[in-house]
Amino acid sequence: MPSSRLSRDGREDARLVRECREGDDRAFEALVRRYQDQVFGVAYRMVSDREEAMDIAQETFIKAYQGLHSFDARLPFRAWLLKIGTNSSIDHLRRRNRSREVRSDGYLSSGEWVAGPSNAGAPFDPPGPASEIPENVSVANETAEVVRGALDGLPEKYKAVMVLYHMEGLSYSEIGRVMGIPRNTAKTWGLRARSLLCEALEGVM
């Protein structure tokens, strides 16, 4: 994509990237300030922990700074940055899941008890029924709470599509670029993810 086809924001990003490559660190700081909420937001929605999200988001910008020489400035900087952030979040979740693998006796590798043997290896674990949710919250809040909980139980790639599409407002084409997959695959993962979230609501509505 020639730089003339970039949006106004994209051209401004390209200018900041060029200045940064010429050694102006203030230009990189401007890029950080410009995208910190999006990168932090994606990381937080992916890992559901502020401290971990802070680490992932900072690492994302550091990797971007170190990789600026290989970045093609004719392409959108935002998509490239979100690609680094999304991949870092997915890697983090995979490492976390590996370290929390439940043994057949229901204990974590760390020794903490979490579940009976029947739950070991379950790929998707929607939250409990409506009766477990406090009665004094509204139906909409209940639904949002259940969906948020179910989102945490989705496979990482589905979760990433949900976060990028619904929370960051990216199109499926942009998600495809960010995740390195065809647009139609991104769309299919989105449909599958929403279907899994619907299953989680079966006991509620």
Added chain:
Amino acid sequence: MLLRRHVQECDECGGYLKRMSAVVEALAGLEGVEAPDEFAGAVMSRLSALASGAGEPAGERRMRHGLVWLAAAGLGLAMAVALAAVRRGPGREAHDKLAGAGTA
């Protein structure tokens, strides 16, 4: 039209549509998350630390320093050997010449 009527009449499909709408609404309604105020400063500090080498893991920094010292020691030893050879070389030549002249 047919689809709309079916959804109104079929409990299963109607329920699914209701749940799907609730999911989309709930996802869209999740509040935005902003980075902490100190975020940009923290990133720039980490980059400065990396540039000055302070951000390297201690093990890597020790190894790098060790290699620098090893290289310096090797260079010093090579210079000492070269210097000794230079000093020794002409002295012996001169000695041999003198010895040759004495016998001639």
